[in-house]
Amino acid sequence: MSATRLLVLGVVRMYGRAHGYQVRRELLTWSADRWANVAPGSIYHALKKMAAEKLLEEVTAEDDGEARGPDKTAYRLTHDGETEFQLLLAKSLSESDDSVQGAHRLSAAVTFLPTLPRARAIGLLRHRITQLRGTEATTRDMIERHDEWGQPEHVDELYRLWLVNTQAMLTWLEDLVARLEAGKYVMADDPGTEFGAPPAE
Structure with a gap:
């Protein structure tokens, strides 16, 4: 299990629907390429792979002026995708792993801790x-x-x-x-909107 998989699922979940460029841009603004070893190519690969696994579904990207070329296709989480996100998040937070990959997964999980x-x-x-x-x-x-x-x-x-x-x-x-x-951070069951929450329907 890679940090990229958790991060990509989390970003698509946060946007509700997102194309590859949006996911890549979001993760690069977090410097995830440095602390989670997320490469742009791995983001697109993860999107396609998880779509094939039915964790994401392809939808037509809204015309937001940013989608172009391959990014005309956007993605959103399926029910199985939400389950996978929650499972990866729980495992990455709870299971001790002192490998480099384990450190990347923990960093990715901390990013979405408030969810x-x-x-x-x-x-x-x-x-x-x-x-x-x-x-x-x-x-x-x-x-x-x-x-x-x-x-x-x-x-x-x-x-x-x-x-x-x-x-x-x-x-x-x-x-x-x-x-x-002590009540630090807005979590999923607190009043207000936590970081990483899906957009309101």
């Missing part, structure tokens, strides 16, 4: 915290017992690096949960 009800967002983040607490304990054990495994002594530095990264992520997650519990 969730507050308690749901907190629950997903708490699940990730629980997983990371396990990783923290395992890494501490690796540092304390490295002699038993016959590892070269300097490998401890690698474990310490892992531990520091895990602790930094835990600090940020716990602070975010505290901010959400």
